[in-house]
Amino acid sequence: MMSSCVRRSMPAIRLLAIAAAALVAAWSGLAMAQSYPARPITLIVPFPPGGPTDTSARLIAKALAERLKQAVVIDNRAGAGGTLGIVAAAKAAADGHTLVWAGTSFAIAAAYGREVGYDPVKSFAHIGLVARGQQVLIGRLNLAHASLKDLVAASKSAPGRMTYGSVGAGSAPHLVAEYFKSVSGADLVHVPYKGGAQSLNDLQGGHIDVMFNTVTLLAPHIKAGRVKAYAVTGRSRDPLLPQVATIGEALNVDFESYFWMGLASPAGTPAAIVGRLSAELNQALADRQLREAMLQQGLEPAGGTPESFERTIVQEMKKWSAVIKAQGIKPE
CATH class of the missing domain: 3.40.190.150 (Bordetella uptake gene, domain 1)
Structure with a gap:
């Protein structure tokens, strides 16, 4: 029969075993990190x-x-x-x-x-x-609306007519556009594409009205005057597009989105x-x-x-x- 002294020592032995195993693991990890x-x-x-x-x-x-x-x-x-x-x-x-x-x-x-x-x-x-x-919302050059506020108002006045393209259903630009719709109340119909190049080409060709994509990709087209820039998605203006307001600024809403x-x-x-x-x-x-x-x-x-x-x-x-x-x- 196990003595009471031995029984009392078992928890301590288990703790020592656990501590020893942890120490070995720590030393092993440290040795691995050093090499x-x-x-x-x-x-x-x-x-x-x-x-x-x-x-x-x-x-x-x-x-x-x-x-x-x-x-x-x-x-x-x-x-x-x-x-x-x-x-x-x-x-x-x-x-x-x-x-x-x-x-x-x-x-x-x-x-x-x-x-x-x-x-x-x-x-x-x-x-x-x-x-x-940041992402930036751009529009085709012949879109009549001068400001983001005008764009949103126009979309509400003609439900189901204004379109936005994305690089694919469920993509980050798609989600940002839907987030924008929920905050601004804009009425925009989604047109999904298989990639950014096709959606941008169709926007420039007048087949869709607006789209979101990264400042990285769209800044050169904005600076070259090929598309209109309406707003960026961050809390502050983007250094590559300092002349473009944020969505929060343009509409006086709480909006922030970054990739x-x-x-x-x-x-x-x-x-x-x-x-x-x-x-x-x-x-x-x-x-x-x-x-x-x-x-x-x-x-x-x-x-x-x-x-x-x-x-x-x-x-x-x-x-x-x-x-x-x-x-x-x-x-x-």
Whole structure:
């Protein structure tokens, strides 16, 4: 029969065993972080090469490679609105040698409440918010309405006639337009396209009236006088389009929307490695040349902690889930 002394000591023994296991895990993670990175790092970008998402990812990959003294290789995994690459990243080894470029679609896809193969919060270790940027509402040149206020009033006076294009049903520009409709009361009919180039061509050709897309993509067309700019979506004016008011300014409403991008790694990546990557990312984003390069792309460098990035993702999911539900939006 076990003595009472031995019985009393069992909880202490279990606690010691747990503490020892935790210590071993901590030392193991620390040792891994000290030798990290042991080989080239793969950065999965869930979109095709050449676009603004890819371009900004390459800027960060280069900066991290210089700081980590190891190659950071871009792996473009386009498909399923970005989901294909994100799922591949979620399934990768959690050793810090596979990262993913997590953008707005990272949260939007899951905000529909359907199975997408990953959970934006639970499937990843969040490293940091890299940057954010604004969208801009543009119209065809021969649209008669001089201001956003006039545009909204005209749409209300002729329900079902004014159209807006998007890069696809369920995309970020589609959701921003529906959010704008809910706040402003504008009456706009959605015309979905398969990408930004086609929607922009049709707007310039007079087949649709207005559209939202990123300042990065549309600023050159605005500056060249090919389209009208009505308003940007942020809290303050965009440095690339300082003459264009915000939606909040133009309509005296509470409106704010940004697209964003950040870095994440598979869930289970050792905290020491996540901390190292977060620190290196913040140092890279403090570099004047990198900041200038990002600003020229219409991006506002961000930075911050893994925890603050995770909060951003959670807030974005809640925001877009509410818009999706209220407006009855269906993905493609």
